[in-house]
Each structure stands twice: as structure tokens, then as C-alpha cells.
Amino acid sequence: MDVFKSFRSPSGGETRVLDDIDLDIRRGEFFSLLGPSGCGKTTLLRILAGFEQPDAGQVIIGGQDMTGVPPHLRNVNTVFQSYALFPHLSVQDNVAFGLKMKGVPAAQARTRVMQALERVRIADFASRRPDQLSGGQRQRVALARAIVNEPQVLLLDEPLSALDLKLRKELQVELANLQESLGMTFVFVTHDQEEALVMSDRIAVMNRGRVEQLGRAEELYERPRTAFVANFLGSSNLIEGTVLSVDGKGATVQTVHGPLRTTHGEGLRPGQNVTLSVRPEKLRMERDDETEGNEIRATVDDIVYTGAENQYLLRAGGQQLVVFQLNADIGADEDFDYEEQVALYLPPDNLVVLEEA
Amino acid sequence: MLTVRRFFATLGPGTLWLAAFLIVPALVMLGYSFLTRTDLAQVGGPWTLEAWGRVFGYDALFQEWTADNARVLWRSVWVAGLSTALCVLMGYPLAFYIARQDARRKNLLLLLLIIPFWTNFLIRVYAWILILRPFDLVPSLSATLLGMVYAFVPFFVLPVYSSVEKIDWRLLEAAQDLGAPPLRAFMTAVFPQTLPGLVAGILLTFIPALGTFVVSDILGGAKTAMVGNLIQNQFGQAGDWPYGSALSFLLMGMVLLGLWSYARRAGQKGLEELV
Ligand SMILES: Nc1ncnc2c1ncn2[C@@H]1O[C@H](COP(=O)(O)OP(=O)(O)O)[C@@H](O)[C@H]1O
Numbered sequence A: 001m002d003v004f005k006s007f008r009s010p011s012g013g014e015t016r017v018l019d020d021i022d023l024d025i026r027r028g029e030f031f032s033l034l035g036p037s038g039c040g041k042t043t044l045l046r047i048l049a050g051f052e053q054p055d056a057g058q059v060i061i062g063g064q065d066m067t068g069v070p071p072h073l074r075n076v077n078t079v080f081q082s083y084a085l086f087p088h089l090s091v092q093d094n095v096a097f098g099l100k101m102k103g104v105p106a107a108q109a110r111t112r113v114m115q116a117l118e119r120v121r122i123a124d125f126a127s128r129r130p131d132q133l134s135g136g137q138r139q140r141v142a143l144a145r146a147i148v149n150e151p152q153v154l155l156l157d158e159p160l161s162a163l164d165l166k167l168r169k170e171l172q173v174e175l176a177n178l179q180e181s182l183g184m185t186f187v188f189v190t191h192d193q194e195e196a197l198v199m200s201d202r203i204a205v206m207n208r209g210r211v212e213q214l215g216r217a218e219e220l221y222e223r224p225r226t227a228f229v230a231n232f233l234g235s236s237n238l239i240e241g242t243v244l245s246v247d248g249k250g251a252t253v254q255t256v257h258g259p260l261r262t263t264h265g266e267g268l269r270p271g272q273n274v275t276l277s278v279r280p281e282k283l284r285m286e287r288d289d290e291t292e293g294n295e296i297r298a299t300v301d302d303i304v305y306t307g308a309e310n311q312y313l314l315r316a317g318g319q320q321l322v323v324f325q326l327n328a329d330i331g332a333d334e335d336f337d338y339e340e341q342v343a344l345y346l347p348p349d350n351l352v353v354l355e356e357a
Numbered sequence B: 001m002l003t004v005r006r007f008f009a010t011l012g013p014g015t016l017w018l019a020a021f022l023i024v025p026a027l028v029m030l031g032y033s034f035l036t037r038t039d040l041a042q043v044g045g046p047w048t049l050e051a052w053g054r055v056f057g058y059d060a061l062f063q064e065w066t067a068d069n070a071r072v073l074w075r076s077v078w079v080a081g082l083s084t085a086l087c088v089l090m091g092y093p094l095a096f097y098i099a100r101q102d103a104r105r106k107n108l109l110l111l112l113l114i115i116p117f118w119t120n121f122l123i124r125v126y127a128w129i130l131i132l133r134p135f136d137l138v139p140s141l142s143a144t145l146l147g148m149v150y151a152f153v154p155f156f157v158l159p160v161y162s163s164v165e166k167i168d169w170r171l172l173e174a175a176q177d178l179g180a181p182p183l184r185a186f187m188t189a190v191f192p193q194t195l196p197g198l199v200a201g202i203l204l205t206f207i208p209a210l211g212t213f214v215v216s217d218i219l220g221g222a223k224t225a226m227v228g229n230l231i232q233n234q235f236g237q238a239g240d241w242p243y244g245s246a247l248s249f250l251l252m253g254m255v256l257l258g259l260w261s262y263a264r265r266a267g268q269k270g271l272e273e274l275v
């Protein structure tokens, strides 16, 4: 696709909002666009829906070039962030609108509307007006209004962001189940990394109009390719260094903490500057005085108790490192104290080498 | 006793104002309409239905009936209706045009819409004589219509504009997204949102248009007299206050009947929109 999009800024200049986006979304998958606010997710979705035209590039839907085709002629439906229900129409008339536009006979439309309303469990409210519904119920109606048309692609722009946490979690599960049972292609926009991880088959992490990394949830989490991805999905410890040597089993990197082994040495050259990333829960704290391979000395700076786990802030080599430790036993002696000296083990296969930004 | 006192206490200045300047004079006029003209601009007994008979086209003795008044009334209704329709045709797109400009241009355009009010209305209507003279249009019904549209367009545009300002344009995209072609999307998503302004604008145009006499007097001439001219004449030259009062009440009755039937059709929501 290689989609580009710029907006003219009020001062007259141009801001590139989408830069060289090339995505291949598979039929029937739950695909998420994940990124911070302002990174261009909505703009990309609007280009798919036909509300914006790309400055360059193509939009191909179901093998057909849809670039330049107006929204009403695209077999694509959107669930808007603001729901955008028609306030003067009842719930069922809202849901029936798309079928009416397609010229589906009234009787057939009625059954399909009721089926869609039942699917999202809102059939009891069929004759209400949107202003008589709660936020969660409106969201369901917006969903029903879109899926009833059986679009080739369903676009969802942060559909859950206006709901409270508990309802959001419920709907996340429901939405993922719905997608599976419909077998419909979902393109789901969110800035909530957990939401994306829970629901998606594949995720494109976006930053400043670019796709930073595309992959399944585990891939993105376990093998982030850039510092942005490493920090946007969960948290990471980043350690900078220079490659000392590369061999068949990985590489050795010289860091402020001394030489560290990583098993991810593909494509590295000695002398190259790299950043290593390691997830806080993959680090192991020990009481040993001696440091062996891939162990570094650290001091406990702060301890945050979050219920399921303890989060330790450690000081080592002038750098702060974060370690999560599962809170498995009450009062177990694995708990460490403030200012305690510990040995921190960095497993070589969990030290991921990031691409230079 | 206490409740009665409280009742009057809660009426407040608004109600008093209404009572003093609207209801009491209206009742006085209603009384006049059942009296007779004793001299120029003088009324007196006995109580009679004569003025009302004349309103409906009968002579003083209820013997003969003429269509003159019916014709004037009918002309008033359709001229007011036509000029309102022209106001809608011109003003509805204009309201959208203004509302979609950036803030500075918007204020400028609204100012241009209001500036004419700084000049006396009579003078502006006389100015139309000068403008229309080369086309040999004064006096004529066309000139009256033109003058009325000119006079009432701002009253139509302003309420519609305030509705357009509040439109949630995302609904338009939702309609297009669901397969509605542009015009259909507009009618589903945008038009209903402008209804409150549209209704208010139509009322603010049609009701004054129905009672207007200045424009039709200056630009229309005797042949295109409207009910407003008839009433004005009774309180002016003819000095027949009972007949003028009865005519005024007929006009008021027509307006109220129209509002009432609209409010009934539109239900509670319609009433809110009217206010
Ligand atoms: N119509 C527009 N005109 C100008 N700038 C826009 C327009 N729409 C979006 N932008 C800008 O484009 C960038 C991306 O916006 P958006 O796609 O809405 O991001 P996201 O949905 O990821 O939060 C933002 O900087 C935003 O200000």
C-alpha cells in the first residue's frame, strides 16, 4: 500500500501524519493499530473508510483498488469513537439504516436487525432512543449497526475508551468472541497496550505516523525491535553497549555493567553500538555475593508493592533498573530490603538487541 | 390564604409584565370588538356582533355577504407563505455557508446580516422604491414579496445558523459509512439536527409576514392590500376601532391555531422548540 498522508497545519506548513504505511491485513483476522494519541491511527482508519484520501499510495480491499472510492460505496463499516448514533432514530432504526441503504427488503432487514441486536445482547432495547441508553449500551448499538451489514472489514476506533474499566474488560472479551464467531476482519484502533495484547491476532505498533513493528502479541512483547515498542508495550530495561564479539551462539556486549552475553547476535558486527532490552519480570535477583556470568551487582533503591508482584527499583552502574518479582508466598524470604546489595542475573536469551532508532 | 399569597409572590416580574402589556390590552381590544364606532376613533355601546360580522364578510345587518375580506385574508396567507418559502430557500443554505466559515469571516458575515437594522426600516423600504423604479415594479405584488423576503431573511437565518453551529457533523460520516449517498446522508444525519432552528425561523418569518402592513403599503399599493393594511386602516384613517379589533383577533386566532396544531403534531418536543 505504501500510504502517505499529510495535513496542512494552520500555520501553512504540512505535517506528515502517515509516513510510508505498508500493511497487509489478512481476511478474518483481528488486527490492531496500537500507538500513542496523535500517532495517526484515526487518520489511517479514515483512509480505509474513505473519509480521507492518501496523498500517495493505494488502499486495496478484498483484492480491489478502493483508492478514491467514496465511503458509501465501500463495503466497510466503522464503529466510531463517539458512537455517532442517529439521535432521532430508535435503536432498531439505527441498526436498520445500512440495510435500508442497500435496499434489503424490509422483512428480511427486520430479522437481520434483531439477530444483530441479539448478538450484542441489546435486543431488549430495540425501540428505545439512543439518549435513553448508557454508554455501554450505546456502544453495543453502534457495534450492531455496523456488523448487521456484514462488511468486508469492520473498523473500530477506540470503541471502548469512553467506558469504565470493568465494563471495558467485559466488552474486550465479548468483542474478541464476536469477531471469532463472525469470522469478520476487524481493524481495531487503541492506545491501550493491554487491550491490544488481549484481543488481537496481530498488532501494528505505530509511532509518529510510522509502523514501528508488526506481529503477534508474543512477538512484540518478547522480541521488540525498537526502544519505542519495548517501552510502549509493557516496560523494559534498556542497557546500551558496544559489541565485543559475535559467535554462532550469540554475542558479547560491553556495557557499564561489564560484558553481557545475549543469544540474539544475528547480524551484529564487533564494534557496533547497540541497545539491549530486557523485561523486568525476566530478571532474577539473588543474595549471592559472587557474581557469575551475566550477573551484575545492584542496590535496592525502592520497593513498590502492587499486590500480585513486588516491583524493585535497583541502582546499578549509574543506571536504574526495574525488576518485577511475583508475590508467591506471604512473607517469603525472597523479599528484599531497602539498600540491600543483590546480584542480578540477566538471562542471555532474554536480552533482546534493539535496532538503532 | 397563605397559598394564594405565595401564588402571587411566585408570579414574578415576567408574569406581571405579560399581564400589564399583553393580556390586559388584548382583553380591552376583545371588549372593543363587541362595541360600535360612535365617532372617528370613538367606541361605545351597545354590545353587538356587528364588527365580527363584517370581519367574516357580512354587512351591518347580516344580510349580504361579500368575498372581499376572504380574498384579503387568503392573499395575506399565501403571500406570507410564499415569502417564508423564499426566505427558507435563500436563508437555509446561507446559514450553512456562514456557519462553516472560520471565526473571523463568520463574525463579519453575521455583522453584515445585522447592519441593516441600524437604519430605520421605513427608510429601507422606501429605498426599495428607488431600486425597483427602473424596472417599473412599484407598486406590485412582486415588489411586496421582494420587500418581505428582504425584511425577514435575517430573522430566518439567525435561528437556523445557531442550529447549524451545533450540528454534530460526525453523524454525516456515520450515514455515509453505512452506505448513504451524499444527499441521503444529509437528510438523515444533518437535516433533523437543524429542525429546531428551521421551525423557529419559519415562525419568526411567517407570523410577522402575515401581519405586515408597512411593506405592502409602500411597495404593494391598494390592489395588494393584506390583512395588516386593513387593520392599520381601521385604527388610522377609518377610525373604526371595533372592526380593527375584531380583525386583529381573527389574525391572532389564525396564528394560535397554527401553532397549536403544530405543537400537537410535534408533541412535547415541538413545544420546547417553539419556546
Ligand atoms: N483534519 C486534520 N487536519 C489537520 N491535522 C489533523 C487532522 N486530523 C488529524 N490531524 C493531526 O494528525 C495527527 C494524527 O491524528 P490522529 O490520526 O487523529 O491520531 P490518533 O488517532 O492516533 O490519536 C495529529 O497530530 C492530529 O493533530
Ligand SMILES: [Mg+2]
Residues within 6 Å of the ligand: A038, A041, A042, A157
Ligand atoms: Mg484517534
